[in-house]
Amino acid sequence: EKEPVTVLVTGAAGQIGYALVAMIARGAMLGPNQPVILHMLDIEPAAEALKGVKMELMDAALPLLRGIVASTDVAEACKGVNIAVMLGGFPRKEGMERKDVMSKNVSIYKAQASALEKHAAADCKVLVVANPANTNALILKEFAPSIPDKNITCLTRLDHNRALAQISERTKVHITDVKNVIIWGNHSSTQYPDVNHATVQEKPVREVVGDDEWLNNDFIATVQQRGAAIIKARKLSSALSAASSACDHIRDWVLGTPKGSWVSMGVYSDGSYDIQPGLIYSFPVTCEKGEWSIVQGLEIDAFSREKMDKTAQELIEEKELAKSCLH
Ligand code: NAX
Numbered sequence: 001e002k003e004p005v006t007v008l009v010t011g012a013a014g015q016i017g018y019a020l021v022a023m024i025a026r027g028a029m030l031g032p033n034q035p036v037i038l039h040m041l042d043i044e045p046a047a048e049a050l051k052g053v054k055m056e057l058m059d060a061a062l063p064l065l066r067g068i069v070a071s072t073d074v075a076e077a078c079k080g081v082n083i084a085v086m087l088g089g090f091p092r093k094e095g096m097e098r099k100d101v102m103s104k105n106v107s108i109y110k111a112q113a114s115a116l117e118k119h120a121a122a123d124c125k126v127l128v129v130a131n132p133a134n135t136n137a138l139i140l141k142e143f144a145p146s147i148p149d150k151n152i153t154c155l156t157r158l159d160h161n162r163a164l165a166q167i168s169e170r171t172k173v174h175i176t177d178v179k180n181v182i183i184w185g186n187h188s189s190t191q192y193p194d195v196n197h198a199t200v201q202e203k204p205v206r207e208v209v210g211d212d213e214w215l216n217n218d219f220i221a222t223v224q225q226r227g228a229a230i231i232k233a234r235k236l237s238s239a240l241s242a243a244s245s246a247c248d249h250i251r252d253w254v255l256g257t258p259k260g261s262w263v264s265m266g267v268y269s270d271g272s273y274d275i276q277p278g279l280i281y282s283f284p285v286t287c288e289k290g291e292w293s294i295v296q297g298l299e300i301d302a303f304s305r306e307k308m309d310k311t312a313q314e315l316i317e318e319k320e321l322a323k324s325c326l327h
Contacts, residue, residue: 004035004066006121008081010112011088011130012040012070013049015236019243020085025057025065029083029247030254037067041077041088074112078119083254085246086112086140089130102132102318103325109136113143120147125290127249128154129242133187134266134280135318141268141280150291153253154266156191156282158238158245159183162226163193166219167200171208177201182284183223183264184304185311186318191282192307193223197298216303257286262295273300273308279315 007024011017021038023029030036038057042050054070071077078084090104109128116124124147128137137154144152163181168174179199184192195215200208209215222229230238252263262284271277272294285292300308 002034004037005030005082006037006039006080008039008041008077008084008120010041010077010084010086013042013046013053014087015239016087016129016242016246017042018053019240020087020246021053021057022060023243023247025060025062027064028244029250031251032064035064035066037069038065039069039071039077039079039081041071041074043088044072047072074115075119078112078115081116081120081124083250084116084120084124084126085250086126086128086136087130088112089136091131099321099325102135102321105130105132105136106139106322106325109139110143113140116140117144117146122146123148124151125250125253126152127246128152128266129246131187132318134282134315135322137266137280138319139322149268152268152280153249153292154187154280154282155242155246155249156183156187156264156266157249158242159187159191159193159223159226159282160264161241161245161248163195163219163223166222167195167198167205167209170214170219171200171205173200178205179261180284181205181264182262182298183282184308185282186315187266187282188311188314189224190311190314191224192304192311193220194304194307195219196301196304197284253287253292254290256288262286265292267292267294270294272296273298275308275312276316279312279319281312281315 009017050070054068092101133154137152141152160183164178167178181198182194195205198205264282265285266280266282269275269277269279269281275281284295
C-alpha cells in the first residue's frame with residue numbers, strides 16, 4: 001500500500017474547508033488509491049467549529065483517511081506537510097480600505113510562509129486560494145525562500161472551469177468536449193478568459209459558437225462576474241465549486257494533465273508572453289511528473305494583448321501595495 005500523503009488545509013473551519021476536506025478524504029484530490037492524513041488549521045475563534053469538522057470526518061468513516069490533526073497552532077499544522085491548500089485569510093469587509101485588508105493578509109501569509117518553510121516537507125506543493133490569491137501566493141513565496149518558486153501556485157482553476165461550463169452550456173455539448181480555454185492573469189474581475197485556442201469536439205470554439213460578439217463581451221463578463229452572481233443567489237460565496245476546482249488543480253499538478261489539453265494555474269511568471277517576471281500570474285500550463293510548464297508559442301492578438309496587460313497591471317499594483325504594507 002502507498003504511504004499516506006499529508007495535506008494541510010488552512011481556514012478549514014470555513015465554508016470552502018467544509019466541502020474540501022471531505023473531497024480530499026474521499027480521494028478526489030490525489031486519487032482513489034492514495035491514503036491521506038489531513039492537517040486542518042484555523043484560528044482560535046473557530047477552534048470549536050474546527051473540532052466539529054474533525055468529529056464529522058471521523059463519523060464519515062472514510063477508508064483513505066489515515067489521520068486527522070485539527071489545530072490552531074501553525075507549526076503543528078505545517079509539520080511534515082506534502083501539500084498545502086491555503087483557504088485562511090482576512091476577508092474584505094464593507095468599509096475597509098484595500099490597504100488595510102492587504103496589510104492583514106501580508107502578515108498572515110508572512111507568518112504561514114515561515115512556518116511552512118520550517119516544518120513542511122522540503123518538496124511541499126502549495127496552492128493559495130484565499131484572496132487576493134495571486135498576491136497572497138507571492139507574499140508566501142517571498143517569505144519561504146527555501147521552497148522552490150515552482151511549488152507555489154494560486155487557484156484560477158475555478159475561473160477556468162467556469163469558462164468551460166459557459167461554453168458547454170452555450171454549445172450544448174458535454175463539459176469534457178470543451179478544451180483549452182485559458183484564464184490569464186489575476187483571480188479578480190480583471191482576469192481574461194480567452195477562447196482563441198479553445199475547442200469544442202476538436203473544432204475551434206469561435207467556429208462552433210459562431211457569435212464573436214457574445215464571446216468577446218457577455219461570455220467574458222459572465223466568467224469575470226460569476227463569483228458575484230453566486231453571492232447574489234446564495235447569499236454566500238462559492239464553496240463547493242471552489243473546493244472541487246482546488247482538487248482539480250492539485251490532481252492535475254501531481255498526476256499530470258491529459259495529453260493534448262492544458263489547464264490554467266496561477267504560477268510564478270518567468271516572462272513568458274511578455275508578462276513581467278516576478279508576478280504570480282495565471283497561465284495555460286501542462287503538468288507532467290509533478291511539474292507544471294507554461295504552454296509556449298500561442299498566438300496572441302491585439303484584443304487579447306490588451307486584456308492580458310491590463311490584468312498584469314493590476315497585479316503589479318497589488319504587489320506594490322503589499323510591499324508598502326511590509327514597513
Ligand atoms: P470563510 O470565511 O468561510 O473561511 C475562512 C476561514 O479561514 C475561517 O474559518 C477563518 O477563521 C479562517 N482563517 C482566518 N484567518 C486565518 C489564519 N490566519 N489562519 C488560519 N485560518 C484562518 O471563507 P471561504 O468562503 O471558505 O473562502 C476562503 C477564501 O477563499 C476567501 O479568502 C475567499 O475570498 C477565497 N476564494 C477564492 C477563490 C479562488 O478561486 N481563488 C474562489 C472562492 C473563494 O471566494
